[in-house]
Amino acid sequence: MAETRRAEISGAGFAGLVAATALAQRGWQVRVHEKGETLRTEGAGIVLWGNSLQVLDDIGATHDIMSNSMTPPAYETRMDNVIQSQETLDGIRWRTMTRGHLFNSLLLAAREAGVEVKPGSRVVSATADGVLTTADGASTKADLIVGADGVGSAVRDSLGFEVRRERSRDGITRFLVPRRKAELSALEPDTEWDNVIDFWNLDPRVLRVLYTPANDEELYIALMAPAADAEGSRVPIDLDLWTSIFPQLAPVLQDAARIQGRYYGYQTTRVDSWTRGVAALVGDAAHAMCPALAQGAGCAMQNAYTLAVAATAASDDELPAALAGWERLERPYTDRCQDRSQEYADTRAMSQGNQFTGESVETALYEPTDPHRHEKASA
Ligand SMILES: Cc1cc2nc3c(=O)[nH]c(=O)nc-3n(C[C@H](O)[C@H](O)[C@H](O)COP(=O)(O)OP(=O)(O)OC[C@H]3O[C@@H](n4cnc5c(N)ncnc54)[C@H](O)[C@@H]3O)c2cc1C
Incomplete structure (x- = not known):
């Protein structure tokens, strides 16, 4: 029988919990390190779109999330309190909720999948061949390391990724x-x-x-x-x-x-690459974006999920190449979303109304759990 593969994840945010759950559901032994002494169950609200809702369906978190969230009748835009547009977003799936509710639903899914979540465990470094070190001096060898530790990512910075930050x-x-x-x-x-x-x-x-x-x-x-x-x-x-x-x-x-x-x-973070050896970055560690399209967490969750699928499909020897292939396929969607979010934030163009048409909904309509999505896109 094949040995159980081990993943060590830095950061119990939305990206880390989705990566952890999707990996554990595919047979990995997973531990998530969270530097906070307590898990972050608070925060204000969040808007999620079809891309991340599809991921939540697949990891089994939707049922819980639907219980205390809503899809408003329309997205209305006003200038000087005069209505510019009322978009009913037909054909686009979306949902609003509190961050606490999303977090607790993800935590429940992670625990049900057998993920170990370790609060008070701050990651200080990672290596491209899979050694993760925490602030208490412990080092663990893993088959896969995921840096889901947000804009100040220790995994990213210790691995020497080149970071560009724009405010x-x-x-x-x-x-x-x-x-x-x-x-x-x-x-x-x-x-x-x-x-x-x-x-x-x-x-x-x-x-x-x-x-x-x-x-x-x-x-x-x-x-x-x-x-x-x-x-x-x-x-x-x-x-x-x-x-x-x-x-x-x-x-x-x-x-x-x-x-x-x-x-x-508002800030945008870009890195030269999302992977080094068996280490991969997801979420704000790799691609923090302006909130204009409300897709930072959406992209974080879609990339965390597709990373888990790609890593599971590869053997240990193939893993570095498989992670590079994952970035090649998935990154263009996030790059475009990041660029658009920055442009909308810089120009304040969303104030004109009719915000959710054409290319601005590309990410919302993306289907990360469809295994044929890339063939369809190139057909
Ligand atoms: C104003 C605003 C509004 C937004 N609205 C939306 C929205 O409506 N929809 C949407 O999709 N996105 C939205 N976003 C973006 C979204 O909040 C982020 O993209 C998302 O939370 C990123 O998740 P993450 O898991 O990558 O990072 P984080 O949420 O930052 O989680 C990282 C986790 O890692 C932990 N950590 C950090 N360093 C270490 C370490 N060294 N060791 C161990 N743990 C560590 C942190 O404590 C944290 O728990 C918004 C952002 C802003 C600023």
């Missing part, structure tokens, strides 16, 4: 607050408050609120301002400033103002 001019502070639908409806009775509503204001000041219902009880709001705008990017938020521009959102902005919050500048 965009805008950034976002995210909050999870109560829905307060009745109070919002009292202020604007004609609004469908179950929609995602992308409230833009460019003149006289660039401020944007992305209003995203995450479930019946919770609302995810993301407040965007340029980094150069000290008042707009301040945390806790300047309530007078935000309610002066978005008075119809006053009830939920008041809740947000009570939370400390953290302003994140």
